Amino acid sequence: MVKNDSFFLWTDAQSWHNTEKFFEDTKKRTESEKQLSGKRKDEKMEEVMILAEKIINLRKKNGWSQEELAEKLGVTRQSISKYEGAQSIPDLDKILKLSEIFGVTTDYLIKDELEEEEYAPSQMHENESESDRSVHKVTMEMANEYLQIIDWSAGKTAFATMLCILSPIVLLMLGAMSEMPNYHISENATAGIGICVLIVLIAIAVTIFILCGMKTKKYEFMEKEDIETAYGVSGMVKEKRDAYHSPYVTQLVIGITCCICSVIPLFGTLAVSESDFYMVSAVCMLLTLVAIGTYFIVRSAAKMNAMNQLLEEEDYTRQKKHENKKMSGPVMVYWLIATAIYLAWSFTTNDWDRTWIIWPVVGVLFPAFYAIVNGIRKKS
Numbered sequence: 001m002v003k004n005d006s007f008f009l010w011t012d013a014q015s016w017h018n019t020e021k022f023f024e025d026t027k028k029r030t031e032s033e034k035q036l037s038g039k040r041k042d043e044k045m046e047e048v049m050i051l052a053e054k055i056i057n058l059r060k061k062n063g064w065s066q067e068e069l070a071e072k073l074g075v076t077r078q079s080i081s082k083y084e085g086a087q088s089i090p091d092l093d094k095i096l097k098l099s100e101i102f103g104v105t106t107d108y109l110i111k112d113e114l115e116e117e118e119y120a121p122s123q124m125h126e127n128e129s130e131s132d133r134s135v136h137k138v139t140m141e142m143a144n145e146y147l148q149i150i151d152w153s154a155g156k157t158a159f160a161t162m163l164c165i166l167s168p169i170v171l172l173m174l175g176a177m178s179e180m181p182n183y184h185i186s187e188n189a190t191a192g193i194g195i196c197v198l199i200v201l202i203a204i205a206v207t208i209f210i211l212c213g214m215k216t217k218k219y220e221f222m223e224k225e226d227i228e229t230a231y232g233v234s235g236m237v238k239e240k241r242d243a244y245h246s247p248y249v250t251q252l253v254i255g256i257t258c259c260i261c262s263v264i265p266l267f268g269t270l271a272v273s274e275s276d277f278y279m280v281s282a283v284c285m286l287l288t289l290v291a292i293g294t295y296f297i298v299r300s301a302a303k304m305n306a307m308n309q310l311l312e313e314e315d316y317t318r319q320k321k322h323e324n325k326k327m328s329g330p331v332m333v334y335w336l337i338a339t340a341i342y343l344a345w346s347f348t349t350n351d352w353d354r355t356w357i358i359w360p361v362v363g364v365l366f367p368a369f370y371a372i373v374n375g376i377r378k379k380s
Helices: 002-061 066-073 077-084 092-102 106-110 121-131 140-166 169-178 187-219 233-261 264-272 276-311 318-349 358-379
Strands: 135-138 226-229
Touching: 002 077, 002 092, 002 106, 002 226, 002 233, 066 077, 066 092, 092 106, 135 140, 140 187, 140 233, 140 276, 169 187, 169 276, 226 233, 226 276, 233 276, 264 276, 318 358
Parallel strands: 135 226
Antiparallel strands: none
């Protein structure tokens, strides 16, 4: 009986040991499978990121916007955005078509070890001419430094612009007050104080512009020249732009609203009073609202433009950069002629309080002038 009990005890212990070992082996296999699965997922994600970066770089190198590439590929702009953001993978047919559009091999698109572009034979000659263009390489460190500089200078540049708009307010108000019987201020004192304040504010603004310009000078090529970003830069900038989109829209709405509402004091005063003092006060309120609106617009636009420059999107595609270079001459001539007309009209008539109207007119006509000249240039 003792022997039988010992035998059963030994058998139970052995069974328990085998069971425990089975569960341990199963656990190890499960963990190994999870690690292998995780590794495969990481590898797949890395391949998606590689493809996304190469699509971005090739699109920018050809000077195409997302809309233009989408049209060539036969998909929507949102699909291109998802491909470039590594949120979606193009199917095999689309990858083959992408290789034809860009003139590269499919191996180059999907393999990380191929850093240099492998051109398809039919596109070799065409791409040789494009590669002759000077392209500035932008590393991750350069991109981060540029965005930090723009973040530092955006508010200061916006503030300097606001000072320029506010600078004549003191002169206008003192001039209006000097004509009121209740205020004993001579015209000479009015002009002297007002002009001094105007010059001081303009001097402060110009100083800020110069300091900000010196800070951003090393990255002037971002706006005018072709660039090629290093691996990971486009993804980083896209994340920052997506995060900034909501504040950008908010500031833009505030700025535009202030500019639109700036005429309310002027028209309101016209409706209730014909006093010159109240009219000048309304003009000063108009300038104040425009200055506030301009501050928000310039500040928000500077940051968004910097990110678009790094991505070569919106107004900074390669095609538009090349167009702007060719249009710089006609644009300069346009504004020089406008300035000459303004000065000639003002000095001959001495009607400075009316001749300013030329600037809104010139500003409204400029887009039409640009479109006409650009159209003629393209046809020729």
